[in-house]
Amino acid sequence: MTDFIDPVLTFIAENPSLAGLICFLAAMGEALFIIGLFVPTTVVLVGAGTLIGLGKLDPMPLFIWTTLGATAGDAISYWIGYAFKDKIKSMWPLRNYAHMIESGEEFFKRHGGKSVFIGRFVPGVKSVVPGIAGMAGMNFTRYTFVNVTSALAWTIAHIGPGIIAGSALGAIGQISGRLALVLGALLLVIFLIVLLGRWLILIILPLFPNTHSAIVGWFARREDRASQWIARNFDPAHPRSAGMLASALLLLICVPSFFWLVGEVAPGEPMVRADIAILNLFDSLRTPVGDKIMVFMTSLGDGVVVSGVTIGVAAYLFARKAWRRGIGFVIAMAGTAVFVPLFKLLLHRSRPMELYAGADAYSFPSGHATLNAVLFGICAVLIAHDLSRWAKASIFTVFATYVITIGFSRIYLGAHWMSDVLAGLFFGTAMVAAFAFVFGPIHNEKIGRTTLAGIVALTLTAVGGWHLYGNFDKALLTYQPRTNTEVYTVTGWQETGWQSLPARRVELNGDREEPLVIQYSGTLNQFAEFAAKDGWQLPPKWSLTTASGFVEGETPPDSLPILPRSQNGRQPDLVLIKKDPDSHKSGRWVLRLWPSRYEILQSGALHPLYLGSVVHEDILRPMGEFSGPRTDRHVPGASDNPATLIPGAVTHTRADGTEVVLAISPDETAGPSKTETPKANSRGR
Known part of the structure; x- marks a missing residue:
């Protein structure tokens, strides 16, 4: 899973100015009149603070960019309120959020000029208070002073927790990167659920201000008891x-x-x-x-x-x-x-x-x-x-x-x-x-x-x-982890066992995808060595340079990074690519080997069994400005499957007509993958 996270962190680390611009836009967007309700600033700034805590970003430029963005957003909101005054309440779509403008006015009346500072930290009114200050004609010089000081405090309040979280995740990551990933996934799930609830309450519902009354009115016009009960209890006037x-x-x-x-x-x-x-x-x-x-x-x-x-x-x-x-x-x-x-x-x-x-x-x-x-x-x-x-x-x-x-x-x-x-x-x-x-x-x-x-x-x-x-x-x-590994002898696997292994790749959503045309037992290094004889090589790693190849129309197929694919929840342990030999074609073959829950007993040692797919990607170049891989062949020919290069490889044909190659690494010096033989488990993973 870290293969998904590392490219993101590397991209941001290599582009600190871009990270600063993103924080500037997010901070400004949240401060804009009403529009701030739609801008997920918290996730952006806390995420940026987390990257600072992880040592991926310099804090000072990010702090300056965020403060400037918050200041600019509030200044624009002030100008909107100053220019349009009470007309704002009748303008679409702002009239659908009249209740929020009224709340902002009450807040401003209660706290006066200091509401600009306080309001920046109060959910529900922070996106309207600057505009209310403009509508009320607050002195611009005084407003600017409060605006800048509150922006400084607001920036600290948003980036600070992220820095703490990033430092904690960094410390946890020193113990285990997988643990940090699990905790991060949990926090992400919780955050998304809370964010969706917030958007539903503050953004979606106000867009339909008369729907409630219309539905209740329809029931009120009906004479049956059930409709009348619904009309009474769901009347908007009912508290x-x-x-x-x-x-x-x-x-x-x-x-x-x-x-x-x-x-x-x-x-x-x-x-x-x-x-x-x-x-x-x-x-x-x-x-x-x-x-x-x-x-x-x-x-x-x-x-x-x-x-x-x-x-x-x-x-x-x-x-x-x-x-x-x-x-x-x-x-x-x-x-x-x-x-x-x-x-x-x-x-x-x-x-x-x-x-x-x-x-x-x-x-x-x-x-x-x-x-x-x-x-x-x-x-x-x-x-x-x-x-x-x-x-x-x-x-x-x-x-x-x-x-x-x-x-x-x-x-x-x-x-x-x-x-x-x-x-x-x-x-x-x-x-x-x-x-x-x-x-x-x-x-x-x-x-x-x-x-x-x-x-x-x-x-x-x-x-x-x-x-x-x-x-x-x-x-x-x-609750300790259960071993669910099944062990085959070489003979049992090659004769009948291969048929019980998964025939197609399974996505995280449960969909069956391309056939698994390789079953390989042995060391991955040796597989790569045999494949290299036929032009197979490691793909480029994800970085800003390689990712930019997708937006260039002349990028060679072997210069584009590989898009991630999982098999039954597992990430591939080996990925290889091979450019089309015909220079007039613009495509490549992609091989992925995923770990499985099976092992092969060979020469008294247990060797992991890998399942693999080989697909062909055509590189599409719309308008000559982009390079996008599209899978156009899911089953390779015999000459395109690198497993056939391994001495002793055996080919079988499944009931659907696809061929699967069974191969064993000739290197019998590879150590056992486990010190004891695990018990078979029937949960079908």
């Missing part, structure tokens, strides 16, 4: 209609998504192959330190911890005489606890590893993901009830991060397939939405939000700490 509408939409999305996944995990479906590929990907990224982190998180999601927090929350609700919410909470948790094992018994889907007994031995859906989503989702609903939307967003972000991390740990540890966790999150979210829909409108049951949050935190800490203290070492053994 809780927006929350009920959001809950109803979540139900309409999550319930069908759950049952769609049920159909997608049937044998032979692409989702099943995608699950295996993703499991292999995480297997390749596992490290001892990463295992400890993920076991810690997955243990916090165990049944004993969930039960402890459930009892604590239920006891508090009943003690406060919040009878309906308390009963609803207990019904939701008990119903989920019954539903999960019953559905597992109904579906009978095997886990990636043998873990539990009884109904829990089955996999779909993930009990950890489902129960924790319901428990902490309902807690978030109760704590965030009747708060401002930004307070709600913050609370749901914290709880969602916790639940997603637990689900992530189940996939990383191989305890569940990815689809199991997704199904659990969908069902859990649907249960939370149903709870919010039914019990959200209740306003006569007073609950201390701070007290409830404290009970959740204290119970989780006490029960989780006790559970971890007594079971952490045992859990580490339970």
Whole structure:
């Protein structure tokens, strides 16, 4: 996986001025009037700070560029407000965000000139306050002073955390680059989910300001009881209609998504192959330190911890005489606890590893993901009830991060397939939405939000700490990586075993791609040496120089880097290219060898078995200005498969007519790949 990250880091490191320009544009874009809602500045600046922490960028130029961008953006917004005044409220599409302009005006009235400084750090108003200052006619000299000083502080606040994160990832990377990649992937997943939620609330919904009223009006004109009930409860004038509408939409999305996944995990479906590929990907990224982190998180999601927090929350609700919410909470948790094992018994889907007994031995859906989503989702609903939307967003972000991390740990540890966790999150979210829909409108049951949050935190800490203290070492053994290697003798492999190996490459999304026409056992160096005799060579590495070849119309085929491809979640261990011998053609052959879970017992030693594809890429040159590789042949001829160059290679024909070459390295001095013979495993990876 580092093959994907290193080119990006190298590109930025070689172009610091370009990185500064990107930060300038991002900082300016977020400060522009209303437009700033659409600009993902946080990910850009935190990412830039991370690269500084990793030692890839010089901090001072980036700091200057970002500060200038923030200053310029606010200055432009001030000018827009100064030039157009109140006309802004009636201009399209700004009129769809009138509520935000009104919030900015209230903020400016309350804080005066210092709102320019404060507002830069307040979500929801930071993209409108400079324009409001212009509309109010704030003195430009005074505004400029506040603008520059706030831009300095804002830059530090955004780049600083990235520098800390980059330094931490760099330190972790010194221990293990794979661990740093896993943690980075987790943070990316959480960030994207939070970002999508933010865009939905701030950007998408305001674009349809009259849709809510139109739908409610349609139901109000109907005379049946159901329509009248919907019209009353979803009336925009109703103080809780927006929350009920959001809950109803979540139900309409999550319930069908759950049952769609049920159909997608049937044998032979692409989702099943995608699950295996993703499991292999995480297997390749596992490290001892990463295992400890993920076991810690997955243990916090165990049944004993969930039960402890459930009892604590239920006891508090009943003690406060919040009878309906308390009963609803207990019904939701008990119903989920019954539903999960019953559905597992109904579906009978095997886990990636043998873990539990009884109904829990089955996999779909993930009990950890489902129960924790319901428990902490309902807690978030109760704590965030009747708060401002930004307070709600913050609370749901914290709880969602916790639940997603637990689900992530189940996939990383191989305890569940990815689809199991997704199904659990969908069902859990649907249960939370149903709870919010039914019990959200209740306003006569007073609950201390701070007290409830404290009970959740204290119970989780006490029960989780006790559970971890007594079971952490045992859990580490339970979730330790499983060996799933199958061993063939040379004869068994060449006679019949080759037919049981994958015939086609499997993408991460489960799609079957080009045929795997090579099965090779031995050292990669020796394979490359034999292939070199027929013109095969290593491709150029990714860099600014090689990447620029894609935008030049005269780039030779052997000067373009290779686009990455995975096989069942694994990255290739060897990539070779061969330019077309005919100078009138503009193409190349590309060979990739991926590691497999098979090994060949040869001369008393175990040798890894690699699976390979050989495809032909034609270099397209539209308008003579670009060079783009396009795969036009997925199956090579006999003379184009370099495995045939190895002495003793054997060719077999599959049922679909494709030929696969079996080859063994003649170098029998290569050491064994493992010190002991692993047990065969039947999970089909």
